[in-house]
Ligand SMILES: Nc1ncnc2c1ncn2[C@@H]1O[C@H](COP(=O)(O)OP(=O)(O)OP(=O)(O)O)[C@@H](O)[C@H]1O
């Protein structure tokens with residue numbers, strides 16, 4: 512049985528409309544029957560055959576979010592089972608859009624966010640990460656589709672981190688699942704190789720997100736396995752050259768530091784990276800080096816919007832526990 516509008520889960524929550532669908536879950540806008548309050552309902556869905564590991568991961572996601580209190584992280588209200596054994600999380604409903612869709616809308620108009628907006632996004636994600644990391648929770652799936660821009664009347668968007676679906680929780684009995692998953696365009700070298708990760712993997716992924724914000728595209732693209740190989744070995748083009756909005760040299764340096772292949776060469780903590788971004792906002796902007804290259808002009812004189820996403824598959828998620836994937840990228844299970 513699939514989920515559908517008006518189904519009531521746990522006798523308390525009514526489904527209204529689907530907001531998103533992932534590999535093994537669906538996210539719905541719902542309402543709490545007693546109060547009419549809007550909530551987001553994330554339900555675990557077994558596709559063909561029951562997958563106990565995926566279900567364990569879903570429960571682990573709920574446990575991870577339940578520990579987090581930071582205002583830049585989504586809140587968990589409840590957890591339960593519904594008809595046909597569905598497990599579901601009741602999350603705070605975040606009214607707004609994902610950073611992915613926010614960036615795509617801007618790109619369609621030929622724009623990228625400016626430095627102040629980029630730093631604001633980075634700082635808020637880093638505040639959420641500082642709390643998660645302090646509790647031993649590594650998100651492992653930082654990407655624009657998992658960052659929401661919450662609209663609040665009269666305010667700049669509040670950045671909210673969602674989707675702890677593949678989070679790594681230290682000392683959890685469920686960590687030894689031997690699976691290394693993620694989205695190639697935003698995956699760190701150590702994650703790509705299936706090696707053990709710590710909070711610095713999230714800093715690398717956030718570096719890729721900030722690079723994408725400024726340049727209109729992440730530094731590595733192509734087919735998923737090509738991207739994974741570039742994450743492991745290729746140096747990104749300097750953001751000073753690829754940026755489409757003026758940035759301070761300190762911001763360029765901070766993004767590149769986050770993108771170091773060796774975690775030891777990155778920022779040690781989310782807070783250290785946040786302070787670097789905040790300091791970068793105080794330095795004057797450097798002029799664009801390469802404006803014409805990144806704003807190509809059509810024969811009629813109008814500029815071509817830099818929609819990065821046509822040429823590269825940024826959303827594919829890979830499960831490197833598949834032997835076929837591992838042998839192609841030389842990754843091993845953690
Ligand atoms: N709390 C929320 N409020 C509003 N919309 C949400 C919320 N949580 C998720 N969404 C929407 O649903 C989409 C999918 O959610 P999420 O990223 O948690 O699941 P997923 O990627 O399908 O999960 P998984 O990778 O664990 O299978 C998000 O990109 C966002 O558009």
Ligand SMILES: [Mg+2]
Nearest residue numbers: 533656657674
């Ligand atoms: Mg997601």
